[in-house]
Amino acid sequence: MRGRRIRRAIGGAAIAAIAILTGVGMWQTSRPAPSSAHVLSRHPRAVMGTTCLLAAVAEDSDIGERALREAEAALRRVEALMSSWLDDSEISRLNRAPLGKEVSLSDETLKVLRAARGVASASQGAFDVTCGPVIDLWRSAGESGVYPSEADLRGARAFCGWDHIELTESGAVKRTVEARVDLGGVAKGFGIDAAVEVLAEAGMLGGLVDVGGDLRCFGTDPDGGRWRVEIKNPFGEGPLAHLRVGDSAVCTSGNYARFVEIEGRRYSHIIDPRSGRPADAVPSVTVISRSAMTADMWATALSVLGEEGLDLLPTGLEALLVLGSADDFRILCTQGAQSLIEAPHPVRLVIAERGLPQTQGSMPERGE
Ligand code: AMP
């Protein structure tokens, strides 16, 4: 059973934002790579059920290779702690725990749970890792191909929410036996942060960790400039835009990337906790932040909230939303995100002042 579920996760994953290892740097960082620097990369298989790229710009290739191996180990450690696909992870243990029994958790898992609880509140419940019962219901519906009944939906929703899970100093306690946590919308980001910290602490001049299209980079790219990141077109092949980023995380969520198919229709793997139904309205959301964990959570939250969610986005985070459909879409982005987009700007780009969406410059006509 587990093997099959993991294969489905791999098969359904698509790279949303791709780190580009070559390409001319446009902005110099404070520490340009010397011409003697080594560009090293590693493509570990089946990390967090998806594709993975680790890259480092290193003065010493042996130290660089070791750092990449340790960065991969950091990612795998996070997966082993937090994946609900693995029966012996801390999260699976918590999900199986009886009512009222405290399950002790690592500092890492507790940190992620506390951060997730904070974003649940900041996003007015759009991001909610306690929605495990509803997420599982839709996953099963995808496997059976049968749409869940209203009664099943009502039943699963009754067990969602932070009232059902209590966090303690060193662990968590279930207050309802059916409560289940799902860290699928945040653990990847946390793992990316952990892996990047390994590379930075090992003294790399620059580095990048990309797991399934969510990524974080720092320092110099192989050409001594900023890292170039591709934002995938949610409606087809090829890029929608390119960003140039320094020390940043770029995470993308989208209903095109992973989905379940029920009765011949595709449904997003992202659930709107308010309705208990898949959040299908926003084709793609990219969030840029210093922390991949934060960007990961808010990309999922904005997939639920859409344009209105920009009012809730904390200062320091930037976002780019693709709204509409293949033949009638627009790209709505914050000013900070727009400043990262490489020229020429994509067509149908609209700048959103936080809380005051407005069009800037002339928006090209469709088809231009
Ligand atoms: P992402 O691809 O980062 O947007 O994360 C999507 C994954 O997060 C799903 O596959 C679920 O495991 C989980 N998830 C789905 N909906 C939500 C939600 N509203 N809040 C938190 N996690 C969610």
Ligand code: MG
């Ligand atoms: Mg996410």
